[in-house]
Structures are given as structure tokens and as C-alpha cells.
Amino acid sequence: MRKTLLTIVLAVLCTPLFANTSLTDGFITGNPEIGTINAMTFGPENILFIGDSQGAQIVAIDMSTAPKATNEKLNIPDVELLLSELLGADSDQLQIIDMVVNPANQNIYIGAQHSSGKSVLFVVNNNSLEMVPLQSVSYTATDVSNAVTAEAKDRRGRSLRKWAISDLKYANGHVMVSGLSNAEFASTFRSIPFPFTQQQDASSLEIYHAAHGKYETASPIKAFTTTQINNESHLIASYTCTPLVVFPLSELKSGAHTKGRTVAELGNWNTPLDIIEMEKEGARYILMANTNRALMKIKVADIESFGNSLTTRVTERADTAGVDFINLPFVNVQQLDKLNDTEFVFIQREASGKLALKTSSNRWL
Amino acid sequence: MNAQSPRFSFASDTLTLKKANGSKKTPFTVYKGAYTTIDQTIHKKAILGEYTQNETTINFIPLLPFQKNSDYTVIYGNEVFPFTIALNPSYKKLAITTLYPNTDTVPSNFLKWYVQFSKPINPTKVYDHITLINNRDGTEVDRALLPLETPLVSDDGTLLTLWIEPGRQKRDLGPNKRLGEVLIPNESYTLLIDKNLKDRQGIPMEMDFKHSFTISNADRKKPSITSWELQPPLANTKDLLVITYKESLDYGSLQNNLQIITASGNIIAGDFTILSNQNSILFKPLNVWNKETYILKCKPIIEDLSGNNLERLFDQDVTTKKMAPILERSFRVE
Numbered sequence: 126m127r128k129t130l131l132t133i134v135l136a137v138l139c140t141p142l143f144a145n146t147s148l149t150d151g152f153i154t155g156n157p158e159i160g161t162i163n164a165m166t167f168g169p170e171n172i173l174f175i176g177d178s179q180g181a182q183i184v185a186i187d188m189s190t191a192p193k194a195t196n197e198k199l200n201i202p203d204v205e206l207l208l209s210e211l212l213g214a215d216s217d218q219l220q221i222i223d224m225v226v227n228p229a230n231q232n233i234y235i236g237a238q239h240s241s242g243k244s245v246l247f248v249v250n251n252n253s254l255e256m257v258p259l260q261s262v263s264y265t266a267t268d269v270s271n272a273v274t275a276e277a278k279d280r281r282g283r284s285l286r287k288w289a290i291s292d293l294k295y296a297n298g299h300v301m302v303s304g305l306s307n308a309e310f311a312s313t314f315r316s317i318p319f320p321f322t323q324q325q326d327a328s329s330l331e332i333y334h335a336a337h338g339k340y341e342t343a344s345p346i347k348a349f350t351t352t353q354i355n356n357e358s359h360l361i362a363s364y365t366c367t368p369l370v371v372f373p374l375s376e377l378k379s380g381a382h383t384k385g386r387t388v389a390e391l392g393n394w395n396t397p398l399d400i401i402e403m404e405k406e407g408a409r410y411i412l413m414a415n416t417n418r419a420l421m422k423i424k425v426a427d428i429e430s431f432g433n434s435l436t437t438r439v440t441e442r443a444d445t446a447g448v449d450f451i452n453l454p455f456v457n458v459q460q461l462d463k464l465n466d467t468e469f470v471f472i473q474r475e476a477s478g479k480l481a482l483k484t485s486s487n488r489w490l
Numbered sequence: 491m492n493a494q495s496p497r498f499s500f501a502s503d504t505l506t507l508k509k510a511n512g513s514k515k516t517p518f519t520v521y522k523g524a525y526t527t528i529d530q531t532i533h534k535k536a537i538l539g540e541y542t543q544n545e546t547t548i549n550f551i552p553l554l555p556f557q558k559n560s561d562y563t564v565i566y567g568n569e570v571f572p573f574t575i576a577l578n579p580s581y582k583k584l585a586i587t588t589l590y591p592n593t594d595t596v597p598s599n600f601l602k603w604y605v606q607f608s609k610p611i612n613p614t615k616v617y618d619h620i621t622l623i624n625n626r627d628g629t630e631v632d633r634a635l636l637p638l639e640t641p642l643v644s645d646d647g648t649l650l651t652l653w654i655e656p657g658r659q660k661r662d663l664g665p666n667k668r669l670g671e672v673l674i675p676n677e678s679y680t681l682l683i684d685k686n687l688k689d690r691q692g693i694p695m696e697m698d699f700k701h702s703f704t705i706s707n708a709d710r711k712k713p714s715i716t717s718w719e720l721q722p723p724l725a726n727t728k729d730l731l732v733i734t735y736k737e738s739l740d741y742g743s744l745q746n747n748l749q750i751i752t753a754s755g756n757i758i759a760g761d762f763t764i765l766s767n768q769n770s771i772l773f774k775p776l777n778v779w780n781k782e783t784y785i786l787k788c789k790p791i792i793e794d795l796s797g798n799n800l801e802r803l804f805d806q807d808v809t810t811k812k813m814a815p816i817l818e819r820s821f822r823v824e
Contacts, residue, residue: 215557
């Protein structure tokens with residue numbers, strides 16, 4: 126008996142020392158009731174974050190039990206046809222909303238939306254798409270409804286407002302979310318600590334950007350990523366009105382009027398879709414997919430060396446201004462993510478009109 | 491055309507097979523498209539959905555409802571059954587009920603429209619159906635509206651926000667300097683929304699929508715509530731408070747950004763009706779008005795048609811001194 130008691134006491138005393146803490150510890154199994162998939166990103170430990178505008182929530186799903194897909198010779202020549210067949214709907218009723226790669230196993234996930242508003246998650250496997258059911262998953266979620274001004278409804282009780290999540294990233298223990306409002310031309314950017322807590326820091330940020338030092342606009346951020354610039358964590362964000370802007374993450378404080386510094390203008394009528402970072406031979410590059418421009422490549426070292434003159438008027442080049450960027454020979458790239466250290470995966474509208482999923486090596490960097 | 495087999499019945503959200511006596515056949519598969527032989531479907535993917543069964547039927551519930559007037563095919567053993575779900579002839583087609591603003595004139599730095607539809611729209615590729623025409627020569631204005639891959643549609647799916655390309659509206663940005671504003675003063679334009687824009691069932695509109703307007707000079711002034719006219723209701727009634735104003739304001743930004751409070755700060759329950767196309771706002775109280783002084787309280791993000799709000803210009807000159815905005819107006823109920 127005494128031995129048993131000693132064992133129990135020792136076990137209790139030792140538990141904290143041996144317990145593995147995981148970011149998924151507080152996850153529950155069930156249905157996260159995802160309304161729409163608007164943006165996705167992977168964090169550490171196989172955690173997939175989904176931005177759900179309709180449900181006004183960010184959902185974190187543990188994907189660690191998902192089997193590794195077979196993605197050799199990756200090439201789907203007509204993703205729209207495949208989706209149309211699987212969902213039984215015309216292509217113009219379907220849209221690919223986002224594509225992300227799990228860095229832990231290179232599984233590629235695609236979020237698609239039907240015009241009815243229903244979203245479906247797929248994983249790429251053997252050059253086809255397999256549906257990923259979300260009715261029973263290990264997950265946690267946080268409410269982002271206070272990012273939206275309380276519901277306004279018209280006389281028939283219809284909701285008129287919309288806060289659409291435009292991009293989502295995980296960095297430094299935070300989930301960062303940008304959003305567009307259908308009512309105000311304003312910036313909504315939130316940085317939410319993860320694991321999610323009840324006492325959430327209502328870190329809704331006022332983010333502005335200045336046009337060459339004179340005019341500033343509370344413009345919405347469209348797409349962003351995080352990277353190290355001069356050994357400090359920065360947000361690289363692109364706006365709906367073309368500038369590419371950098372902020373130190375340390376300046377993103379709740380309630381602060383944070384002004385980003387413009388490093389480049391990306392050209393007229395162009396909204397960035399995805400921004401990723403790739404590395405080659407010790408040099409780091411930002412790759413950016415855009416609605417109306419080719420895939421752009423920017424050397425991070427150029428942004429770093431541009432640092433001293435960010436607040437002054439930049440010299441204009443042809444159609445854009447700021448740091449040099451190179452247009453890569455990939456046009457109409459609609460989705461982009463890093464597949465592994467040497468390859469990126471992308472979905473491209475080809476000259477034939479077909480939407481193809483392909484990969485490319487970093488020889489272009 | 492419905493299936494040739496009496497054993498199948500079809501609805502938008504279910505396909506039902508009556509089991510033959512003692513039948514142990516594997517469930518059927520359903521494909522998008524009209525096929526006459528099994529060979530034609532060999533390289534096709536079957537539609538995703540769930541199968542359920544009871545003693546007499548096997549049911550297939552597709553992940554998404556079958557589209558109306560579209561071809562599908564069931565493969566059951568060696569049998570092939572093409573089918574369609576017909577659209578109800580009395581189906582009410584999608585229409586545009588209101589455009590905000592619908593004024594004949596907008597400033598050259600005008601920022602956004604809201605299009606109110608009669609029912610939820612298909613947001614996919616919605617910009618392919620919307621163009622801005624210069625009425626002088628009937629040509630399309632190049633790159634006028636900002637295409638967002640996730641269009642800004644209200645949660646109920648009926649209100650679409652259209653942004654004039656903001657890079658060209660903001661002073662000193664490259665596109666503004668090289669190309670100028672999208673809209674040129676004294677010119678006349680037509681917003682055209684073609685009838686191929688569809689609803690969520692995939693059914694297009696009945697007809698094109700056109701709205702013509704002319705352009706005035708840029709608006710570089712913040713709106714102000716000091717010039718708003720408030721017509722106070724009578725005490726002991728539930729009469730409307732009527733607010734009118736001269737400068738047109740942005741429909742979306744007026745939603746939910748207004749409040750009526752008492753002098754001591756208590757919120758008055760009631761409903762606002764935003765009649766931005768008539769330059770007026772109505773407030774209907776839930777309870778009767780008392781004989782006292784009330785305050786109309788506005789949030790600073792209320793905008794005019796050019797994105798200038800009560801607090802700041804769309805493109806604020808950072809070298810000018812900021813003034814605190816006036817956000818409250820009091821009125822006396824007698």
C-alpha cells in the first residue's frame with residue numbers, strides 16, 4: 126500500500142515535468158459549423174486555420190491525423206472541370222477561394238465555394254481532389270464578430286453589412302487576419318494570440334499607408350505575409366489601392382494608429398492574391414500572385430536596403446515605383462503557396478482558358 | 491426530361507431509387523452531363539453526396555442541390571438514365587431593385603456603389619458582368635471597377651458593393667498620377683450590369699440593368715452633420731424623427747452608425763430607415779417620445795460619396811491640422 130501511495134505521489138509530482146504541451150491541447154472534437162471558407166493558412170503542428178466570414182470566426186483544425194497524399198508529378202490540367210464533376214455544378218457557380226500547403230507533410234488543401242454560399246474543403250491526392258469532411262474534427266475557434274460593427278439590418282431584417290476575411294497568417298504565436306468591409310473603405314486588421322483565450326486582446330488595428338509622405342488613407346489590406354527584415358519581424362502587406370507596405374510586427378499594437386511604409390506600388394487595377402517567401406542560395410525572395418499582373422519576385426535584401434528612404438518620395442519607374450521587382454513568366458496565377466524548400470505550387474488560368482494546378486522549382490528565383 | 495425508369499424519382503436535393511424485390515445491387519452513381527453509355531462516364535468523376543437507404547428505397551443526397559435545367563446521368567448497374575430537374579415556369583428571376591446612389595450626378599472622386607438585388611446573387615465572377623461605359627463614344631472605361639476575387643456581398647447575398655478603382659482615386663499614387671481619376675468632370679457614363687449575372691440557383695436575370703450619370707468636380711470636403719435638418723416628432727407619440735441633408739451620403743456607411751440617446755446618455759430603442767437616395771433618414775422609436783431633449787449621435791465613419799468621412803478625408807493630407815469632428819446634434823421634443 127505504501128509503495129502504491131509513493132508511486133501515486135511520484136506520478137503526480139512528475140507529471141508536469143513529463144507532460145507534453147501541445148498547441149492542440151485545448152482542442153475539442155466536433156463540428157466547427159464553418160459557414161464559408163474565406164482564407165486558410167497553416168500554423169505549426171499541422172494546424173490549419175480557416176477564416177470563416179459568414180460564421181465570423183477563425184477555426185483552427187488539427188490535421189495531424191490526415192494521411193500524407195501522393196503528389197508525385199503534380200499536375201491537374203483542368204481543376205474547374207474536376208470541381209464541376211465532383212460537385213455537379215457549372216464552373217461559373219464554383220470558385221476556388223484559397224489553396225494552402227501543410228508544411229509538415231506537403232499536403233495541398235483547396236477551399237472551394239459554390240454560389241449557394243456552401244464551402245467545401247479538398248485535399249489534392251493522385252492528381253485529383255478528395256473532399257475533406259469537416260463535420261467531426263479536432264478543433265478550436267475564436268469569435269471575430271466584434272471586428273464587425275454590430276449587425277445592421279434593413280426593414281425586412283436582412284443583414285446589410287459584410288466583413289470579409291481577405292487573408293490569414295500565423296506568426297510568432299499570433300493569428301493575423303485582414304478584412305474588407307463592404308460599407309467603409311477602411312482597414313480592419315487583427316492580431317489574435319494563439320492558443321485562443323477567453324480574454325482576447327481586441328487588437329483591432331488602425332493601419333494607414335501614406336502616398337509618398339503626403340496623403341494617407343485608412344485603406345484595407347488585401348494580402349500579407351510576415352518575414353524578417355533587418356533581423357526584425359515585419360508584416361509585408363499589400364493594399365487594394367496598389368501599394369506594398371512594411372510594418373514592424375512590434376508596432377502592431379491594439380488601438381495604435383500604425384502607418385506602414387510604402388516600398389513599392391504594384392500598378393493600376395491590381396490586387397494581390399497571395400504572398401509567399403522562398404529562399405535560394407541564402408537569398409530570400411517574396412513571390413506575389415496578382416489579379417492583373419504576372420507573378421512578381423522581390424528580393425528581401427532590396428526591401429532591407431530600401432529601409433532608409435522609405436518615407437521619402439520614391440523615383441517612379443515605368444508603371445510602378447519603389448523597390449525593384451521582376452515579373453516572372455507566370456501570368457494569371459490565382460493561387461500560390463510554398464510546396465517545399467525548392468518548389469512552389471500554383472493554380473494558373475492558362476491561355477486555353479483552363480485553370481491548371483502545377484508546380485515550379487526555384488530556378489526562377 | 492425525366493428518367494426513363496419508373497424506379498427513380500428526382501428532386502433538387504434527393505435522388506431516390508425504389509429497390510426491386512431482393513435487389514442487392516450496389517448503389518448507383520450520378521454524373522454531371524447527359525450520357526447514353528457507361529463508357530462515356532469512365533473518365534468522369536461521380537458527384538459527391540451521401541447515400542442512405544431503408545427497406546424500400548436508396549436515396550442519394552448530393553453535396554450541392556442539382557441545378558435546374560441542367561443535364562445529369564445516373565448509372566445503375568448496366569443501366570444509364572439521363573435526367574434534368576426543370577425550372578418552375580413561375581420562377582421569379584433575379585432583378586436589381588435599387589442602386590445606391592442613384593443620383594444623376596456624382597463627383598469625379600466617387601468611390602462606390604451598392605447594388606440591391608431582389609434575391610441572393612452568385613458572387614462568382616460577378617465583375618465579368620459589370621462594365622462602365624463612357625456615353626460620349628459608347629466605349630467601355632478600362633479598369634474602372636476593382637475586381638475582388640471575393641466580391642463584397644452582404645451576408646444575405648443581395649447587396650453588392652462596387653468600388654471604383656481606389657488606386658486611381660487616391661491623390662499622389664502612381665495610377666492616379668499617370669491615368670488620373672476614373673471619372674472625368676462633365677462627362678457622362680453608364681453603369682451596365684448585364685443579364686447574364688446569375689442568382690444562387692444559376693438562373694440569369696430577366697434583363698440588363700443600366701444607370702446613366704454625369705460627373706461633377708471632385709469632392710474634397712468632409713461631410714458635416716451641422717447642416718442636417720432634424721424635424722422633431724411630437725411628445726407622447728411614436729412619430730418618426732425625420733432627418734434630411736443636402737449632400738448625398740454613402741448608403742453603407744449610414745447603416746448602424748447612428749443612435750438616438752437622451753441627454754443623460756440612455757439609448758432610445760427603435761429602427762433607423764436609411765433613405766440615402768432621398769437624402770433622408772427616418773427613426774421610428776419603439777416607445778413614445780417624452781417631452782425632453784434628445785441627441786442624435788453619429789459614428790465618425792459615416793462617409794460621403796467620395797469616401798470622405800466625418801473625421802477625415804479619403805486621402806487625408808497629413809500636413810494639415812486635424813480638427814475634432816462634430817458627431818452629435820440635439821433636438822427638443824415638445
